[in-house]
Amino acid sequence: MKKITKYLIIVVAVLAVLILARRLSSPGIPVDCVKNGRIPEIFPDYTDITVPVNIAPLNFKIINKAKKFRVSFSGSKCKAFVIKTKENKVIIPERKWRKFIKSNSNDSISIQIYAKNNNSGWEQYKTIRLFIASDKMDSYIVFRHINTGYILWEKMGIFQHNIENYKKTPILLNERTDRNCMNCHTFCNQNPGQMLIHLRTPPSGTILYKDNEVKFINTGTPYTMSAGVYPSWHPDGNLIAFSVNLINQQFHAASQRNIYVFDRASDIVVYDIDLNEVTTCPELSTKSLENLPAWSPDGKFLYYISGVPYDKKMPDSLVKYDLLRIPFDAQYKKWGKPDTILTAKETGQSISFPEISPDGRFLIFCMAQYGYFNIHSPGSDLYIMDLENMNYSKLPVNSNYTESFHSWSSNSRWLLFVSKRLDGLYSRVFFSHIDTAGNASKPFLLPQKDPDYYETLLLNYNRPVFVKNKIKISANKLSKKAFSGTVNATFDKNVNIDALSGATRISSDAMYQLAD
């Protein structure tokens, strides 16, 4: 018995040495292979992209047909590793990937694909190169998942996705709130501890999560045309600028667009969390269509768009928005005079969704032929403006399909946006690196563990934003709050104009009631 054990140990040891030796001598790269001179077709397209050092493994699918594949990952600062697969999916081990990209931070890496068919030898495709930027991306993105319905909905929810490990978890699903409509999740400085979510239909209101406390607020008042719609959180954390809108939509019978979303009226208000009070100023509540507020990172300016007043007879194609900003003194809540930054007349297009980089240097906005709700506009593209000289240019990240809903990472080096370029219908998240001069790298698709993930997914990624860390509040707490009834916001007694479009003076009687 002892002898057998002894022999067994020897055999196992020899085998182990042999395996180790083979491993060390050849990492799996085919020795005799023919270069076919072709660029491999892979999905998602990872050629010549820049990725952050904290991105999850970039698993992909090889479109070119073969019986066997070997994929080598190499970089100048780390030993190469090879993945052998008979399937066309390349699934990279997470630990290996993490170590690999960390070692090659701020450097290029190569992906080399070898393919073999039954009767032929190994073929070598052209090398795919990508750059590992040392600039980290915020770990989470938060978005709404929703079907492609325009009037109806059944299931929707706000989700968070960890870009470091693909993990997607729901923050709040409408299954817990009577299947109502929810959106416009917004964070203060990408902070997961300061969040708001609108619930549009009963139980309707705005869920406000701040300092570990959840409030459910009705931001609508008799002096605003609606509850708050498109929000932007002031960097001080206490003020939130909202647009108030009367939104309509129309469907096209024979246009490239399916739907046109427009406002019959819109103004901008600011909600004070501590005072639970809504205020506005005559410049932000004119008869023009003020919309889509966005604070500058220092909180001294509120950027917004403004369009000519609604006219039923005006053709859709003439509804265009300008980009403006208005100075603001947060301490005294004093507004300055608005300044037009860029007009539709200059660009020939309609501007929407201004977003300023956290370092205050760049402003990214959308432009499309007309209107402001560009997610349904196939011609919507992203533009970047250097706020030092106010020059703007079209970003090289655009495609022939819709690009919209962009968001900056907290370090201002990463831009995310949605694009419908994969299939022309569903919005998917793409990332691009923006360097200090404002140059954007080739965008890449939000990586998923299974490269086929998007193939059967019938949900849009709606309004994705970066968040620094995981949102920890439970859906149970949020939904419970939603059913606890809203706290009604009050209207500022110190301003005597309303936000019902046109900055109408509030009558003395009404002011008296307001004071009560």
Add this chain to the structure above:
Amino acid sequence: MQRNIISIIKIVFSILFFVASFLYFSIYIDPTVIYYKQQPLFLFDYQFIIKYLSFPGGFSTCLSLFTSQFLFSKWAGAVVITIFFYVISVISLSLFKRFFSEKTSFFLQFIPVILLIHLHSNYEYDFRGGYIYLFSILACLAYLKLPKISLSIKVLFLIVINIILFALFGGTALLLFSLLVILSELYFRNTRYFWVIMLLQPIIIISILFISINTSAYINFNMALWGILHPETHYKPLKLLYVFIFFLPLFLLVKVVFKKYLKTSYLYNQYKSNLPGKRNYFSLLLFIVLLFATEIFAFKFSYKQEDKKFIQIHQFADDHNWKMVLKLGKELPYHDRRVLFQVNRALCHQNQLLDKAFSYVQFCGDHGLLLTKHYNRQVLMLISDLYFDMGHIKESLHWAYEAQTIYDYSPEVIKRIIINNIILGEYTIANKFLIILSKSPVHKSWTGKCKKYFKDESLITNDPLIAEKRRLLPIEDFHTSTKNPQNDLKKLFIENVNNKMAFEYFIAYALLTHDLSSLAVYFDYFEKLNYTLLPVHVEEAIILFITLNNNYPLNLGKYSISELTQKRFIEYSKILMKYKHNSKIAEMELHRYFHDTFWFYIHYISPITTKREIQVKNLK
């Protein structure tokens, strides 16, 4: 010998029972009708399956979808349902045997099947309830089969099985399993740890519920506790589903009570002592007859012919079997706007809309013609169908997308999205949905045909259906209207004079809404569309228009009102005059001779005249 005969009787009865069930489902219920109603789609795709594992109870939905896809065929569907029933009865028997005598268990095993016959006779009912029942019993059997082991292993088993059941089959399974475990413990009391288990099971349930509610965003307390028994906004569980889930614990409870209190009672002992010593076949046969009668009664009681016809009218419309649509239209209640919608559609496809529309009681007026004014989840695809028919493809696609928000993986919806996008030349979008549908073996042949189209675009241009719809596509853009759908129709036929369907619907809408001026304004389109004769209802409307508007001459061009219509109008007027224009008294006689006329409609049927409001629930 006696035992053998009893076994043979049992086997024969079982065979007959399940054969009857098979025949009932294949002949009467017709699984294809269930399939059409539910539109299940199961994809052999990792992501599709994994999606159902992400929330408690999702696996039962996944299994149900897998099973339901076989219902696309009448015979295969009936076989699958019967096999499913058989498995349920066998597993039930295994559990009953633990509590009851063999003979009693044999009969009891058919009770869940009879309940399932009723449940599956409802065309909306899927297999989830059955799977939950099945796996809860299997879990209970596994628990009862545990050997006498240490408490810690038993506790570990309970925790694991509870978690698995909850994760895969949801709160209903957890509830059923817990009741069965507690009742089993009460009945057998054969462990030293009786009270530990009795206390532990509720603690495990509470813990699972507490953790899941606080950590999972997918479910609230009610959903976690009740699973599929919890009604939601658009989901109402059938009442019998509660019976199906709880009858088993109820039987066991009776047995437990019986064992504890009645078995020792004087009355029971008296009864038992008076039983004849020799067993005969009589009681067995009596029970068999009773059970069979119950099954037949279940068939009779469960089969709702009207429900079936109501689904079939849409099914026939999808197959363009317009004759059958019109036949069912006569049999189904006229107050349902969806029935009238399909009847009007069928009439239009048979070139009879403006001749025979009022042969059917147009109880809903224009709401039986166009459904957009009061859209809800029940009519989304019907709206899409109609606009598809008349080449209003972007609008057809719009409503298909709306339908997709509710029935996200419905093959019917996906197919419509594919076809519409092909017509519009949006091949990338069409291909996206084609890839999805091709993952279902049931739709392989359909998707195979479409895939050929993408490889050879000439096949698309030569496809008669696609070519026809492309010819009808509006060229000039306009904003569509849900509130005033007649405006869409007007734009469709004005721009494309070949769009006869849009024109006929426009005229039918005008008639149904008493809008005779629109008829007058667009009268010249009858000539443009090469009508040789005026349709009967148009004649009826024009004669009325001329009578009411003496000062407004209507140029009929090459057309004239037929003598028959003129004669009938005079007769109609005479009857009215006979009753001194008292329409209430005249109604019976007018109905006898003129119920199929436009005049009778505006006098007695029209919701505008009767001031009847259309009632539609759930606009969302």
